Amino acid sequence: MKKKLLITGASGMLGKEFLKLLSFDYLVYTVGRSSIKTSKNHYLIDITEEDSLKQVLDLINPEIIIHCAANVNINDCEANYENAYSLHVNSTKVLSSHPTTDKFIYISTDSVFDGTKSNYIETDTVNPLNNYSKTKAKGEEIVLTFAKNPYIIRTNIIGFSPGLGNSFFEWGFNELRNSANIKGFNDVFFNPLYTKDLADKVNELLSLNIPKGIYNFSSSSSISKYHFLIEIAKEFNFDIKLIQSISIDALNFGIKRPKNTTLNNAKASNNGIVFPSIQQTIENLFKDFKKRTNA
Numbered sequence: 041m042k043k044k045l046l047i048t049g050a051s052g053m054l055g056k057e058f059l060k061l062l063s064f065d066y067l068v069y070t071v072g073r074s075s076i077k078t079s080k081n082h083y084l085i086d087i088t089e090e091d092s093l094k095q096v097l098d099l100i101n102p103e104i105i106i107h108c109a110a111n112v113n114i115n116d117c118e119a120n121y122e123n124a125y126s127l128h129v130n131s132t133k134v135l136s137s138h139p140t141t142d143k144f145i146y147i148s149t150d151s152v153f154d155g156t157k158s159n160y161i162e163t164d165t166v167n168p169l170n171n172y173s174k175t176k177a178k179g180e181e182i183v184l185t186f187a188k189n190p191y192i193i194r195t196n197i198i199g200f201s202p203g204l205g206n207s208f209f210e211w212g213f214n215e216l217r218n219s220a221n222i223k224g225f226n227d228v229f230f231n232p233l234y235t236k237d238l239a240d241k242v243n244e245l246l247s248l249n250i251p252k253g254i255y256n257f258s259s260s261s262s263i264s265k266y267h268f269l270i271e272i273a274k275e276f277n278f279d280i281k282l283i284q285s286i287s288i289d290a291l292n293f294g295i296k297r298p299k300n301t302t303l304n305n306a307k308a309s310n311n312g313i314v315f316p317s318i319q320q321t322i323e324n325l326f327k328d329f330k331k332r333t334n335a
């Protein structure tokens with residue numbers, strides 16, 4: 041019999057990849073505020089409404105939960121700590137303490153680190169700089185406390201958002217396509233995975249008998265945001281002169297952001313999960329982009 045698997049955030053950039061990938065092998069359920077045509081078992085709820093969430097969990101009794109729902113808008117989180125806390129911490133507590141759930145996958149972020157180091161390993165001390173990452177880090181603690189078998193996946197992602205996308209990759213691509221001049225940070229480094237690859241790797245984790253705990257899921261090599269934009273420009277024949285190389289310090293965001301949050305993925309690799317290089321990650325993303333747009 042297929043296991044019951046609940047995905048939160050399945051209408052989002054990452055969650056939709058889980059929904060696509062896992063619907064064959066699992067009996068997949070989804071929850072969220074917007075309807076999802078591709079989900080056969082969708083409950084239309086705001087997961088910050090704890091009573092509704094508990095009721096739905098009691099109806100589904102999921103054996104596995106993949107918790108992707110979040111507010112990734114750093115400005116929103118900074119402007120409203122309570123909302124961010126309610127979503128990233130309180131809802132996470134309700135989800136991770138549900139008694140039927142054996143495995144709980146919490147999608148976390150590389151930005152739990154302050155970015156003063158690099159190549160972070162799982163045991164490095166977290167030091168989140170803003171409300172988004174502070175509440176995501178608190179969510180990690182909650183999962184480790186309440187879930188039977190917690191798996192914290194620290195990651196960064198690039199991909200396609202449903203509808204009109206505003207992810208980092210899509211922003212860069214759209215600006216360059218419109219011949220807009222853009223700035224790329226030469227001192228902000230990351231090693232993201234393509235959302236589809238991350239979904240594949242989490243699926244591998246589900247099928248392998250890997251010890252519970254915290255894992256970094258990342259590309260095996262890193263890149264600056266500036267060079268990432270250059271790679272996009274090269275791939276699509278945009279003018280690389282549109283991209284100006286600057287330091288993040290030259291812009292005043294008003295919100296603290298970490299500079300180098302590159303993640304060391306040796307722990308997951310040693311458990312049999314192999315990650316692509318950043319070049320392979322970019323290629324995988326481009327292949328799908330071309331398929332989508334016939335570019």
Ligand SMILES: NC(=O)c1ccc[n+]([C@@H]2O[C@H](COP(=O)([O-])OP(=O)(O)OC[C@H]3O[C@@H](n4cnc5c(N)ncnc54)[C@H](OP(=O)(O)O)[C@@H]3O)[C@@H](O)[C@H]2O)c1
Pocket residue numbers: 048049050051052053054055071072073074075085086087088107108109110111112127147148149150176195196197201
């Ligand atoms: N995007 C990044 O660059 C990045 C980097 C590192 C880690 N991550 C992590 O990766 C995960 C997925 O991020 P993403 O980029 O895919 O996010 P996204 O595209 O913005 O999607 C967010 C999802 O959360 C759901 N959601 C938000 N508030 C909700 C609420 N109150 N009730 C129910 N559902 C709610 C949204 O669904 P509805 O609007 O339908 O409710 C949507 O499906 C997150 O946990 C994030 O922290 C993201």
